[in-house]
Amino acid sequence: MKKRRRSFAERAARDLAQAMEYALDAEVMGSRHGFLQGLDPRIKLASILALIVSGVLSHSLLVLAGLFSLALALAAASRVATDKMIRHVWLSVLLFSGLIALPATIMVPGAPLWQLPLFGGIVTQQGLRSAVFLIARSEISATLALLLIVTTPWPHVLKAMRALGVPVVLVAVLGMTHRFIFLFVQTAEQLFEARRSRIVATMSGAQQRQMAIAAAGTLLDRAIQLSSEVHLSMVSRGYRGEVHLLHEFRTRLRDWITLLIAISLPLCILWFQK
Amino acid sequence: MSAPLFELKDVSFFYQRQPALKELSLHIGSGERIVLLGANGSGKSTLLRLLDALYFPCSGELRAFGRSISESAMADDETNFAFRKRVGLVFQNPDVQLFNPTVFDELAFGPLQLGWERQRILQGIDAVLKRFAIAHLRNRAPHRLSGGEKKRVALASVLILEPEVLLLDEPTAALDPESQGEVIRLLIDSRNSGRTIVTATHDLDIIEDIADFVFVLADGKLAGAGTPAEILANHSLLEKSHLLHAHWHVHSGGAAHCHRHEHGHPHAHGSVSPDTSDAATSLPLSKSEEQG
Numbered sequence: 001m002k003k004r005r006r007s008f009a010e011r012a013a014r015d016l017a018q019a020m021e022y023a024l025d026a027e028v029m030g031s032r033h034g035f036l037q038g039l040d041p042r043i044k045l046a047s048i049l050a051l052i053v054s055g056v057l058s059h060s061l062l063v064l065a066g067l068f069s070l071a072l073a074l075a076a077a078s079r080v081a082t083d084k085m086i087r088h089v090w091l092s093v094l095l096f097s098g099l100i101a102l103p104a105t106i107m108v109p110g111a112p113l114w115q116l117p118l119f120g121g122i123v124t125q126q127g128l129r130s131a132v133f134l135i136a137r138s139e140i141s142a143t144l145a146l147l148l149i150v151t152t153p154w155p156h157v158l159k160a161m162r163a164l165g166v167p168v169v170l171v172a173v174l175g176m177t178h179r180f181i182f183l184f185v186q187t188a189e190q191l192f193e194a195r196r197s198r199i200v201a202t203m204s205g206a207q208q209r210q211m212a213i214a215a216a217g218t219l220l221d222r223a224i225q226l227s228s229e230v231h232l233s234m235v236s237r238g239y240r241g242e243v244h245l246l247h248e249f250r251t252r253l254r255d256w257i258t259l260l261i262a263i264s265l266p267l268c269i270l271w272f273q274k
Numbered sequence: 275m276s277a278p279l280f281e282l283k284d285v286s287f288f289y290q291r292q293p294a295l296k297e298l299s300l301h302i303g304s305g306e307r308i309v310l311l312g313a314n315g316s317g318k319s320t321l322l323r324l325l326d327a328l329y330f331p332c333s334g335e336l337r338a339f340g341r342s343i344s345e346s347a348m349a350d351d352e353t354n355f356a357f358r359k360r361v362g363l364v365f366q367n368p369d370v371q372l373f374n375p376t377v378f379d380e381l382a383f384g385p386l387q388l389g390w391e392r393q394r395i396l397q398g399i400d401a402v403l404k405r406f407a408i409a410h411l412r413n414r415a416p417h418r419l420s421g422g423e424k425k426r427v428a429l430a431s432v433l434i435l436e437p438e439v440l441l442l443d444e445p446t447a448a449l450d451p452e453s454q455g456e457v458i459r460l461l462i463d464s465r466n467s468g469r470t471i472v473t474a475t476h477d478l479d480i481i482e483d484i485a486d487f488v489f490v491l492a493d494g495k496l497a498g499a500g501t502p503a504e505i506l507a508n509h510s511l512l513e514k515s516h517l518l519h520a521h522w523h524v525h526s527g528g529a530a531h532c533h534r535h536e537h538g539h540p541h542a543h544g545s546v547s548p549d550t551s552d553a554a555t556s557l558p559l560s561k562s563e564e565q566g
Contacts, residue, residue, distance in 0.1 A: 153375075153376075153413070153415075154375060154415075155374075155375030155376045155379060155413075155415070158375060175374070175375050176373055178375070179373055179374075179375065179415070179416075179417055180373075182417045183369055183417060226369075226370065229365070229367070229370040230370055230373050232323070232328045232365075232370075233363075233365050233370050233371045233373070234373070234383075235328060236326050236328060236358070236362070236363045236365075237358070237362070237383060237384035237387055237431070237432070237435070238354075238355070238358040238359075238384055238387030238388045238435075239383075239387050240351065240354065240387070244386035244387065246378075246379070246382045246386060246392065246395060
């Protein structure tokens, strides 16, 4: 029997459902017992930032390899599955930063390594080194950022950002964006499910595009209505343009030791590279 | 009669040019439990938003706590602060009201805006978590909750402010029977709190439990007013206001509701002689009958 190709509506509904499942996965992982899960979110955010800065500052592939190994060790200690990191970070980062880094292998002047067979461009030692650094730094940063996100409930990330001095308006906007993305994903999912249930014949490309545009318009209209309603509900509870947050975080000795180690890393790198 | 908290005199309100309320006049006294009864689009939600000073009359006058409520009056921080402390609105759609990252933050939002001290906020949160049996949801994201849980959190997020006036927009809409029962129980429990409660609903089954007085709205106008018993007995008013359908009736005990029931007529199956009672009960329910 000939297998029918999935329609646009089916694919959209499936992708949206997957996005919801992924978010649920992150919540489950954040509530597990593990090294990163046990740290104070403010300390964790500051430490991860310090490690990312270490990667950016480093001019040694050995140090970058060490940082990558550290990220892997943190993932293992925090019970974050490696296959998840491969799927969600490493492959996509490799693809995107690889595309950006590829021209550098030819364009950066330096000692020639080999000539490309088709275009005749010469790959240089310095060009290759730049590309490797770009990809390595991107992979390390993305891995560390993923570790922060999957081991910390998003609300705690936001509160930690506020505690570290990120402007309250930015934190509030990030928080609401995250919260309402879910609502719109749910709405879009229902929208496409409803369409799917009423579609019998195969739709042409033009019809599918028309449907996608109509769905985007409907969602935009709902977003405007919802934002107006949300604002009213905020005003109703006393909102006058200033957001106030309440923190409940507590630090322990191991938090401060982690922070000390994480902050000393970029300082050491700077010292030895002088 | 209790002193009026809210007074509306010939209040009209328009969305663009579409009238939502037309020359409405009514008053709500302190400590009263009021139901705004009306079909969809009758103006109930708009009226609640006027009472919460989120919308303002296009014409006519709205007075609350002895003061005229207008956009310019509410622009004053002091007036706004005093009003928000006294009046709380629970929206029909809890997704609109639950915009914070966690249930804890949701409950803390109102008190923080009203400048409560940290200790008082934490105590208040603990108290409402316990009262609404939602302590296990404390660190959950509101958008991850079920409909009933969302409604309870939405109610708790307003009641933590201990408002003198509680405005509820369709509090039992889209809830399963158990969650509906919980919400109604909470409203019944509030009877002795001395709080003024204004509930917008089209659910005839609950008004006797949650109201002392009912205003019936139809097409943005006041179609009738009276005690729940008077309103429920006035079938022509309810029909005119699109609140009654053919299967609704009052039982001799006084309970007014509609329920699943069947209509049958005797007929023969082949050689079997018709048996009226059996035939009637074995008939499949038609879709319209199942609605009851």
